Structures are given as structure tokens and as C-alpha cells.
Amino acid sequence: MENDIQEPTLRLGDNTVPALRWGSTISHVIWLAVFGVFYATSLYFSWWTWTHWISFVLVGLTLISAIWSIGLRPVYLHKHFRYGFTDEFLQLKSGAFHENYELIPMAKIQAVSTNQGPVLRRFGLYSLEIETMGSSHGIPALPKEVAIEVRNQIARYAKIKEVDE
Amino acid sequence: MMDMKRYHPLSVVFDLVDFVKSFAILAFVVVVNISSDSWIARLGRILLLGSLVFSIIASVMKWFTRKYAADEIAFHLKTGTFEKTERTVYFDKIQNVQRHTSFLHKLFGMTSITFETGTSGMNSNVKFDVLKRSEANRLETLVKEFMQPENVTTEAEDETAPLIQDRIVHFTPTRKDTIKASFTSFSFLIILVIGASIFSKLDQLFNVEDYVEGWFASILTSGWIIAGFTGGLLVLAVTIGVVWTFVKYGNFEIASDGERIYITKGILDETVFSIAKNRVQAVEITQSFMKRILGLAEVKLISAGNIGDDEDEVSSLYPFLPVKRAYGMIAELLPDYEVIPDMKRLPRKSLVVRLIKPYWFWGIATILLAYFRPEVFRLHTGWAIVSIALLVFLIVSRLLTYWNTSYALGGRFIQLSQGTFEKTTFLTRREKIIEVSVKRTKLQQWFSIATIGFINRAKPVRHETLADIPIQEAQQFVEWYAKRIRDVQLQ
Numbered sequence: 001m002e003n004d005i006q007e008p009t010l011r012l013g014d015n016t017v018p019a020l021r022w023g024s025t026i027s028h029v030i031w032l033a034v035f036g037v038f039y040a041t042s043l044y045f046s047w048w049t050w051t052h053w054i055s056f057v058l059v060g061l062t063l064i065s066a067i068w069s070i071g072l073r074p075v076y077l078h079k080h081f082r083y084g085f086t087d088e089f090l091q092l093k094s095g096a097f098h099e100n101y102e103l104i105p106m107a108k109i110q111a112v113s114t115n116q117g118p119v120l121r122r123f124g125l126y127s128l129e130i131e132t133m134g135s136s137h138g139i140p141a142l143p144k145e146v147a148i149e150v151r152n153q154i155a156r157y158a159k160i161k162e163v164d165e
Numbered sequence: 166m167m168d169m170k171r172y173h174p175l176s177v178v179f180d181l182v183d184f185v186k187s188f189a190i191l192a193f194v195v196v197v198n199i200s201s202d203s204w205i206a207r208l209g210r211i212l213l214l215g216s217l218v219f220s221i222i223a224s225v226m227k228w229f230t231r232k233y234a235a236d237e238i239a240f241h242l243k244t245g246t247f248e249k250t251e252r253t254v255y256f257d258k259i260q261n262v263q264r265h266t267s268f269l270h271k272l273f274g275m276t277s278i279t280f281e282t283g284t285s286g287m288n289s290n291v292k293f294d295v296l297k298r299s300e301a302n303r304l305e306t307l308v309k310e311f312m313q314p315e316n317v318t319t320e321a322e323d324e325t326a327p328l329i330q331d332r333i334v335h336f337t338p339t340r341k342d343t344i345k346a347s348f349t350s351f352s353f354l355i356i357l358v359i360g361a362s363i364f365s366k367l368d369q370l371f372n373v374e375d376y377v378e379g380w381f382a383s384i385l386t387s388g389w390i391i392a393g394f395t396g397g398l399l400v401l402a403v404t405i406g407v408v409w410t411f412v413k414y415g416n417f418e419i420a421s422d423g424e425r426i427y428i429t430k431g432i433l434d435e436t437v438f439s440i441a442k443n444r445v446q447a448v449e450i451t452q453s454f455m456k457r458i459l460g461l462a463e464v465k466l467i468s469a470g471n472i473g474d475d476e477d478e479v480s481s482l483y484p485f486l487p488v489k490r491a492y493g494m495i496a497e498l499l500p501d502y503e504v505i506p507d508m509k510r511l512p513r514k515s516l517v518v519r520l521i522k523p524y525w526f527w528g529i530a531t532i533l534l535a536y537f538r539p540e541v542f543r544l545h546t547g548w549a550i551v552s553i554a555l556l557v558f559l560i561v562s563r564l565l566t567y568w569n570t571s572y573a574l575g576g577r578f579i580q581l582s583q584g585t586f587e588k589t590t591f592l593t594r595r596e597k598i599i600e601v602s603v604k605r606t607k608l609q610q611w612f613s614i615a616t617i618g619f620i621n622r623a624k625p626v627r628h629e630t631l632a633d634i635p636i637q638e639a640q641q642f643v644e645w646y647a648k649r650i651r652d653v654q655l656q
Contacts, residue, residue: 088650097606097607098606100604100606103600104599105599105649108600131431132599134599135620146516
């Protein structure tokens, strides 16, 4: 990670945090609504009492998960995610508590794609998905121009193929 | 347009035999009840006849519509009765070749051959179920000729090796090896499996259980008869075990020429697996607990193409090789690979980390035990004993795993050796690794150690990890991997 290879330095887009917050807020609200409807039905048809308990537990779990994925995760993700690429390697680094560093040869990349859901579109962001023969990797949020530039760069470098595949 | 050939007409017969095999029991029941006039028996007969006629028609139509051809660079395949499909499979995608000759194939002088590619999905291979031996040879030679050195560029050091050598046989098991193998694999227990399955099948048909019970009770009255019976059973079990091993691994042969490795096995069902040496993605040496005691090992070649089911996995070199012979064989077969004999151990602090890592499983189990308080050994404190025993077991297995872990990073190779009771050594080359990772949990960050991981092509993809190596070595590992650029050739 020193000498020959530089640690990756590029960061996610600036408005990643609000985008991720909105995204998980929406999904949590949907889950809460689903559990609410479940609770209401169980009350209306007077199901067993344990069905009420299940809905309380589920709502409780959703609220706990909301604290994590709306309050904390977006900030941590944005703070610790780094990526970088040369003409030979793609590097990804993420996480503080579970630090994770990956080094992927460009020649082993099989597909790159940019994706944009409604929330990311609202913030002008794209997520990037990079597939190799063995697994797939993602860069969660990049501004539009950067995302397309990175995608094209990777695609260009990944065109080089090694013998024996 | 290329000259397309039909598959061999005998494939219809083989399809029929497959059909009979899979419906044998149903057919048997129907035949036994042939005189019965109940509506179920009649329905059964009609269904059986109907599906027989249908499968014959389908198989004949399949034969009429399936065609293939092979030129110097690819297979061209045409299939489909109603929906036509044309496929071209290039030879350079072929990872390994398997030839399977069942007893039935032998009767007709036929064989079957499968060319495995590394692609994922349904159509990952080109399979010829029934074809003449000469035709199989022709196809295999086409693929082999395509792979000749002028087409395949490997490392510089390979070019010094003689281009085409004669086939060398590296290993054939002696009778002693076979007997040793049959004991190591506990194959004498197979009599239990066979016996149980025959018994349950007979029981379904004739209800033999009551009959046997009475008979058994009368035998058990005399000590001599019991002893004789047990002795006879033991002899029978061992004989069947040895015969079983002989049928399965008899005629075993590991051979190679300049380009490829050939593994042949089986007496009634003969299988030949062949792989180009530079298509070997990694080598795996496995030693079960039993094999470690006896000093035996199994060596497996990892291929990016399919290598058959667990049952008849064919990429394994003889699974009961003496360890020294196993290492020697790797050197003989794969001059590109080196087994690194002196491997490094993990530092003491890794052991500390491994021991203080939370015991989640134990925690959950203990909470459950403390809540339900089951009476174990008729003791009130039984649950506590179980919990402590579990903890001791987990600590001992972590210790064992630590003792068994060693690694080496040398030249272009990486070698990992891990396991608790079973020990697995994984050996691969830098340019065969498709990506690497370094992971650190908070605990590992405090102790400045890390978990390294790498991925190899195989089916399914192999993820290898080595936990708790010093962070400096993890960094060296990444730098070592980054230097792969020197080894690989670009197209």
C-alpha cells in the first residue's frame, strides 16, 4: 500500500450524505407503513396477540436500523470511502471499524455500469458497479460527470486482455 | 456452409437406456402387478407406455435436428426441434476435457466426451454423449493442436522446455496402495449403505422386517453363531470395500506430456480428465484427519471449467498419495509450480487476537442453556457443564487452527496452509489471482494485523483468506500482487 502503489485518494460526491439519508429514510418509511398496515389488519380481524407483538418488535427493529442507516452510516461511508485507479489497477477502500481494501487488475474487469435511482437522480449522482470474474464491487455515489468519466476510463483500461482467459 | 454432422445414431439407444434406468422401479412395480386390474395399476401402465413412446419420439427428433461440426478454431453446434439454436464455441475458451466411458459405452465401443469452458451459465460446456472413439480422438486432437505452443504464449522459462514430449506415466497405484486406500476411506462401511438400501427397498415390496426379526432372534441365542456371523460379516465388509475401491480407483493413472496432464481412473466406468498445464489455476492439497495420521494426501488441480460432481470429481490426483510423493508429483507435473517447503507461522499476537475474539456461538448457546436449563446427565448443573465443555472445545479448536496455519509468499507463488482437523494447502501463482483484498476489524487494527484475501478462477470461484497476518506482510502481499504485471502477457 506504500511505495509502488499509492493509497487511493478520490472521494465520493459531496452531497452523498443527504442522498443516502433520503434514500434510507424513504425505504424505512415504507417498511414502517407495511408493518403499520399489518398491525392494523391484525387489530381489525382480532388475530392472536402474538401478531401484535411481532409488529411491535418489527417496528422497534426498523427504528434501530433507522438510527444506524439514516443517522450514522451515510456520514461514515462518505468519510472513509476512497477509490483510485491507474491504467493497471482499480483500488477501493472503505470502512473504519471494518476496514476493507481491494486491489483489482483492470484486465480482470468484465463490466462497468452506472446506475441511478430516483433519489440519486434528485441529487445528480450516479452509482457505479464494477464486475470482475469473481465478484462485483460498487462505488455508491459520484457526481454525474465524474461517474461517466470514471466509467469510461475503466472501460478503456479494461479493454486490454491478458492471454489465457 | 460448413459440413455439419449428425450425432451418432446410438444416442437414441442411450437415451432409451437412461429412460429405463430412471423408471426402473416404477416399471418393476407395474410388471409385478401386471395381473392386477385395479385402476391405479392400469393408469400406471398407460402412463409408463405413454412416456416411453414420448421419450422415444423426442429422442429420435432430437437426433434428426442436432448437428455439429468442428474446424481448426471452434465447435459449431446446431440444436432445437422447434426453436433452432446455433452456437459457436472457440477452442481457446476450453479449460479442460473429460472423457467418460461407461460400461454401456464399452459394450458398443463408444465413449462420451465433454469440453468444459470457463464461462458461467447453462451452456458452459460442449458435450457429446455418444460417439465413436476415433471421432472423440479427432475432436480432442483438434483442440490440442489449437493449444500448441505457437498459439499459447506462457512465461519465458517455458520456452526452454522441450515443446512436445512423449507421454510420461507418473503414477499408478500398486495393490498395497489400493488396500491402504480402501481402509483410509472407510469404504468397508459401504456394506452398511448397500445393505440398508437393499433392505428398505425389499421391505417396501415384501415387508420382510417381521420375517427377519424372528430369524434374527433365533440366531442370537447362541454365542458361537453370533461370533461366526459377525466374523463372516466383517470379512464380507472388508472384501466389498476393497473391491469397491478397486473398481473406483483401479486402473488409476496420472500421466502428462509437454502440454497437458491426463488423469485416468475406473474399471467399469472409465474416466479420463485432461487439462493443459497452463490452464491449472491453482493446486490444492487436502489431508483429512485420518490421512494426516497415515501420512497421505489428496492433490487437486483447480480448473476454471467444471470438473464434475462431488461424487465423481475427476480433477483429483490419486486421493491417497503419500505426502512426499504428492509434493514430488506437483513438481513433476507442473514445472511452473513450486511447493515452498518451509512456510512461515503466524506471530504470537495473532494467537492472542484469535483467542480473545468474541465467542458468539458460545454466548448464544449459553444464554439458551441458562434459560431452558435442560437436565443433562441427570444433574441440575448439567447445562453449565455443557456450556463449559463447549467453550473448551471452541478454545481448543482455535488453538489447533492457529497451529495448523502457515503461509509463504515467494517468487510468483503464494501458499496457504490452514485447517482445524483437516488441513488444506492452497498454492497458486500471482497471475492466476484475479483480485486481492486486505481487511481489518477494529481489534485487528489495535494489534496491527490484517486479514488478506484473494480470488481465483474456478467453478465456483475460489475465495481464499488468511486471517491475522502482520500488517507489514499484508502490505507486502499487495505490493507482491501489484508486480503481477511483469508475469502476465497482454494480447
